[in-house]
Amino acid sequence: MIEVVINAEWCKGCGLCILFCPQNCLSMGSQISSKGYSYPVFSNEEECNGCTACGKLCPDMAINIYKL
Amino acid sequence: MMAEAGSKKVLCGPPKSRMPVESPLCPGCQHGVIGRILGEVIDELGIQGDTVCIAGVGCHAMMLFTTNVDFVQALHGRAPGIGTGVKRGLNGKKLVFTVQGDGDLASIGMGDIVHSAIRGEKLTIIFCNNSAYGTTGGQMAPTTLVGQPTTTTPGGRQYKSAGFPVHIAELLAGFPGVAYSARCAVNSLAEYAKTKKAIKTAFQKQIDDVGLSIVEILSACPPSLKLSPTKSIQWIKDHMMAEFPLGEFKNVDEISPGYTIKGS
Numbered sequence: 001m002i003e004v005v006i007n008a009e010w011c012k013g014c015g016l017c018i019l020f021c022p023q024n025c026l027s028m029g030s031q032i033s034s035k036g037y038s039y040p041v042f043s044n045e046e047e048c049n050g051c052t053a054c055g056k057l058c059p060d061m062a063i064n065i066y067k068l
Numbered sequence: 069m070m071a072e073a074g075s076k077k078v079l080c081g082p083p084k085s086r087m088p089v090e091s092p093l094c095p096g097c098q099h100g101v102i103g104r105i106l107g108e109v110i111d112e113l114g115i116q117g118d119t120v121c122i123a124g125v126g127c128h129a130m131m132l133f134t135t136n137v138d139f140v141q142a143l144h145g146r147a148p149g150i151g152t153g154v155k156r157g158l159n160g161k162k163l164v165f166t167v168q169g170d171g172d173l174a175s176i177g178m179g180d181i182v183h184s185a186i187r188g189e190k191l192t193i194i195f196c197n198n199s200a201y202g203t204t205g206g207q208m209a210p211t212t213l214v215g216q217p218t219t220t221t222p223g224g225r226q227y228k229s230a231g232f233p234v235h236i237a238e239l240l241a242g243f244p245g246v247a248y249s250a251r252c253a254v255n256s257l258a259e260y261a262k263t264k265k266a267i268k269t270a271f272q273k274q275i276d277d278v279g280l281s282i283v284e285i286l287s288a289c290p291p292s293l294k295l296s297p298t299k300s301i302q303w304i305k306d307h308m309m310a311e312f313p314l315g316e317f318k319n320v321d322e323i324s325p326g327y328t329i330k331g332s
Binding site: 002 | 075076077078079080081082086090091094095096098099100101104254256257259262290295296298299301
């Protein structure tokens with residue numbers, strides 16, 4: 001089981017994690033952060049294989065990934 | 069990286085030499101990814117306390133606020149010169165690397181980098197190529213592609229009046245004092261791994277006291293391309309990687325002129 005934790009306060013909503021995810025596990029959420037950016041949510045937990053592409057290619061280091 | 073946090077295994081977390089602060093860069097700017105790779109390499113080589121970074125002038129210098137190593141802020145383009153002073157002044161005991169952009173290294177700092185390569189300084193150069201002057205609003209840089217619109221070339225760069233983009237990795241590979249020269253990108257997980265390997269090799273060349281090592285990294289700058297972050301990644305793949313081919317251009321274990329003069 002993989003847990004993708006998105007730090008909404010550091011995220012600037014560029015959407016690169018959604019682009020780089022090979023399994024389409026992330027999608028842009030409807031919430032707005034305190035800085036005024038919309039940020040992604042981990043929407044497809046079953047398909048995630050823990051490749052860490054979203055976390056490593058996030059320019060703002062806003063994604064941490066854990067294996068439970 | 070693979071540390072235990074309670075009962076959870078961390079697959080992807082912040083590197084130790086990356087300070088836990090928010091990135092000051094624009095949305096989608098890939099300089100943040102380069103900073104992360106640098107942090108991971110410094111952690112894996114265990115050189116955090118023995119490293120001095122010389123920052124140029126530009127967006128890449130924001131790594132000063134996020135990377136937890138000793139920093140010296142250089143004048144525009146003069147980072148290899150300051151690096152030479154730090155490296156030689158500390159008798160080569162510290163590892164010195166510079167972080168420079170294309171406006172910094174390839175235009176105003178061209179003399180400094182070329183003479184550092186001629187002298188074969190034991191420095192590692194991290195060259196962030198985003199094909200424009202990002203900090204000042206996207207003016208034409210020496211690495212701007214032919215036809216690429218910028219603030220100063222609204223109709224696209226014309227080669228008849230403004231010339232052609234400069235290929236720094238190939239240029240420096242031609243100098244005998246250069247031990248390692250490579251060009252990488254950070255637009256997929258595979259390229260990320262290659263970039264990390266290249267930066268690690270570049271540091272290893274300095275640890276082995278071989279010569280100058282340079283890693284050029286293609287990085288997206290969405291505000292100066294006037295594209296969304298996702299479209300600028302595609303732009304890098306379509307146009308920039310066609311102009312600037314990726315790969316290793318030089319990797320030697322010893323630098324030598326290739327000849328000797330009798331009696332010397």
